[in-house]
Amino acid sequence: MPLAALVQEITAISPAAHLVRLLAVSKLQPAGAIAALAGQGQRAFGENYVQEAAAKVQALAPLGLEWHLIGHLQSNKAELAARTFDWVQTVDRPKLVTALARHRPAGRPPLNVLIQVNIDDEDSKHGCSPDAVQALAAAIAREPMLCLRGLMTIPAPHPEAERRRAAFARMRELFDALAGRYPQVDTLSMGMSGDFALAIAEGATMVRVGTALFGPRPSP
Numbered sequence: 312m313p314l315a316a317l318v319q320e321i322t323a324i325s326p327a328a329h330l331v332r333l334l335a336v337s338k339l340q341p342a343g344a345i346a347a348l349a350g351q352g353q354r355a356f357g358e359n360y361v362q363e364a365a366a367k368v369q370a371l372a373p374l375g376l377e378w379h380l381i382g383h384l385q386s387n388k389a390e391l392a393a394r395t396f397d398w399v400q401t402v403d404r405p406k407l408v409t410a411l412a413r414h415r416p417a418g419r420p421p422l423n424v425l426i427q428v429n430i431d432d433e434d435s436k437h438g439c440s441p442d443a444v445q446a447l448a449a450a451i452a453r454e455p456m457l458c459l460r461g462l463m464t465i466p467a468p469h470p471e472a473e474r475r476r477a478a479f480a481r482m483r484e485l486f487d488a489l490a491g492r493y494p495q496v497d498t499l500s501m502g503m504s505g506d507f508a509l510a511i512a513e514g515a516t517m518v519r520v521g522t523a524l525f526g527p528r529p530s531p
């Protein structure tokens with residue numbers, strides 16, 4: 312789908328109060344494909360693999376783009392992640408909080424972070440349990456080199472839309488509670504190519520779209 316058509320669709324279904332942000336998910340896409348979208352006005356890009364992203368961030372630095380990590384982060388990659396990204400959306404344990412804070416270079420703005428929530432309690436998934444959000448948020452808020460911006464989730468791919476809707480709605484409740492405690496919390500990242508309209512209907516403020524925008528991903 313052309314960028315302009317996707318932006319138009321997102322704009323049409325955004326709530327009156329705020330425009331939902333589009334994160335273009337560029338994992339496995341070559342730097343040229345990212346530069347092409349940037350030329351059409353897209354600023355924010357999401358990557359899953361720290362090393363792959365670091366090379367693209369360096370190659371495209373003159374474009375001044377905003378980079379988000381949306382893949383699972385191993386602690387031993389926290390240093391490179393803290394130097395590479397503007398946002399890390401996958402913070403799900405206290406060890407990452409301290410590692411990212413320690414390695415964020417002085418002189419850069421604080422690293423924006425989202426807490427990844429395993430909203431459907433899937434064994435196979437990363438993300439913290441909903442019960443763990445408050446403690447993690449408090450730990451992030453204590454770090455001057457981190458800025459807590461909100462929550463992120465990848466719900467289970469339930470075949471029934473109602474189950475998926477319910478998961479998004481539970482995220483919205485968690486998000487509203489968090490935003491009530493922390494004034495800088497403004498981002499609820501949920502919804503991908505197949506379900507971004509449903510996620511927006513349930514309160515997403517940022518959607519992460521890959522294949523609908525770039526077409527099928529090249530294999531690694």
Ligand SMILES: *Cc1c(COP(=O)(O)O)cnc(C)c1O
Nearest residue numbers: 336381503504519520521522523
């Ligand atoms: C790959 C990925 C996306 C984008 O998925 P599409 O179905 O290609 O839109 C969004 N979020 C995360 C966390 C991803 O890993």
